[in-house]
Amino acid sequence: MTRVAVLGAGSWGTTFAKVLADGGADVTLWARRQELAEQITRSRRNSDYLPGITLPANLSADSDVAAVLDGVEQVFVSVPSQTLRENLAAIRHLIPDDSRVVSLMKGVEKGTRFRMSEVIEQELHIDPARVAVVSGPNLAMEIAKEQPTASVVSSTDPDTAAAVAVVATNPYLRSFVNNDVIGTEFGGVLKNLIAVAIGIVDGVGYGENTKASIITRGLVEMTDFAVAYGARPETLSGLAGLGDLIATCESSLSRNNTAGRLLGQGYSFSAVVRQMNQTAEGLASVAPVLELAAAKGVDMPIVSQVAEVLAGTLAPRDIAPHLTTDTDEPQGE
Ligand SMILES: NC(=O)c1ccc[n+]([C@@H]2O[C@H](COP(=O)([O-])OP(=O)(O)OC[C@H]3O[C@@H](n4cnc5c(N)ncnc54)[C@H](O)[C@@H]3O)[C@@H](O)[C@H]2O)c1
Numbered sequence: 001m002t003r004v005a006v007l008g009a010g011s012w013g014t015t016f017a018k019v020l021a022d023g024g025a026d027v028t029l030w031a032r033r034q035e036l037a038e039q040i041t042r043s044r045r046n047s048d049y050l051p052g053i054t055l056p057a058n059l060s061a062d063s064d065v066a067a068v069l070d071g072v073e074q075v076f077v078s079v080p081s082q083t084l085r086e087n088l089a090a091i092r093h094l095i096p097d098d099s100r101v102v103s104l105m106k107g108v109e110k111g112t113r114f115r116m117s118e119v120i121e122q123e124l125h126i127d128p129a130r131v132a133v134v135s136g137p138n139l140a141m142e143i144a145k146e147q148p149t150a151s152v153v154s155s156t157d158p159d160t161a162a163a164v165a166v167v168a169t170n171p172y173l174r175s176f177v178n179n180d181v182i183g184t185e186f187g188g189v190l191k192n193l194i195a196v197a198i199g200i201v202d203g204v205g206y207g208e209n210t211k212a213s214i215i216t217r218g219l220v221e222m223t224d225f226a227v228a229y230g231a232r233p234e235t236l237s238g239l240a241g242l243g244d245l246i247a248t249c250e251s252s253l254s255r256n257n258t259a260g261r262l263l264g265q266g267y268s269f270s271a272v273v274r275q276m277n278q279t280a281e282g283l284a285s286v287a288p289v290l291e292l293a294a295a296k297g298v299d300m301p302i303v304s305q306v307a308e309v310l311a312g313t314l315a316p317r318d319i320a321p322h323l324t325t326d327t328d329e330p331q332g333e
């Protein structure tokens, strides 16, 4: 039985711990708060994040991160992206030699503009061959309810991808593998930004034509951006790109979509942040993504307008007419 740790007992960390336990792994989940760790271990519940879900018996939780990491073969990390570096710095000395480290996160670090796998490699000083990322159309609550879902495990090392995918597969979740870490990670980051745009136009009251236009043109932006950074275009057409874009843009479970809807309904950025009690990664990733786009000369009209709505310089109702850069000349699709 593979012994694994999951760091972060929010909605995705807890759900993924259940996925791994239901796949037969011996799983310990690190929760920052001791009372939450006790609730998970004793009552098999994480009522704040996954109300109504009963967690499996082979999943326990602990607030002592040293105990959680002791002797594990794989470490899955699911904390807010902007806190990853500080979390890793505190536990670097506890990561077992030769263990594999897996990012479950979908964000880019502000300031450095690094992907989560890059932050892991730097902060833990480990070979990229030991690092993997998981992404795909993976709304936590649906998976916690054991609805059939597919995901992607990506690593530059095929053995790492395969070893993680075996552990992260169970009767309701199937993990595929690829070696395009850049495309897989950026797919998860960029779909959040398009989902914020979808939420905004939904909040304004626009209908399906507007949303389909944004999803379709959004996929073009995602692909142009990711390919400029070395991704394979087919990755963006796969589960970690189009798949996740559909799930996140269609679901009211999505925090990014929800944050956008509140903006579209007229709430200010600060009011939206106050109302969100879970992580909406897209809000923090807009700035570093646009900086990265500018560095490669990639045009991202939809993401740019999300940034303007967040800044309060563009009215939500005006986001949809600007599906390309402003020019009177017709542009190729
Ligand atoms: N929820 C989903 O459906 C889902 C699915 C796929 C990927 N993800 C990704 O997983 C990552 C985590 O998301 P989540 O949904 O679990 O978020 P969440 O807000 O539900 O939980 C975040 C967890 O991180 C912990 N944490 C550790 N250090 C922290 C710190 N310094 N500040 C704040 N919280 C800290 C919190 O206590 C909490 O348990 C994000 O990158 C998200 O994009 C989420």
Ligand SMILES: O=P(O)(O)OC[C@H](O)CO
Residues within 6 Å of the ligand: 106, 136, 137, 138, 139, 140, 192, 195, 244, 247, 248, 253, 254, 255, 256, 257, 279, 280, 281
């Ligand atoms: O709730 P969101 O918007 O963070 O989306 C969750 C997952 O990333 C969907 O795959």
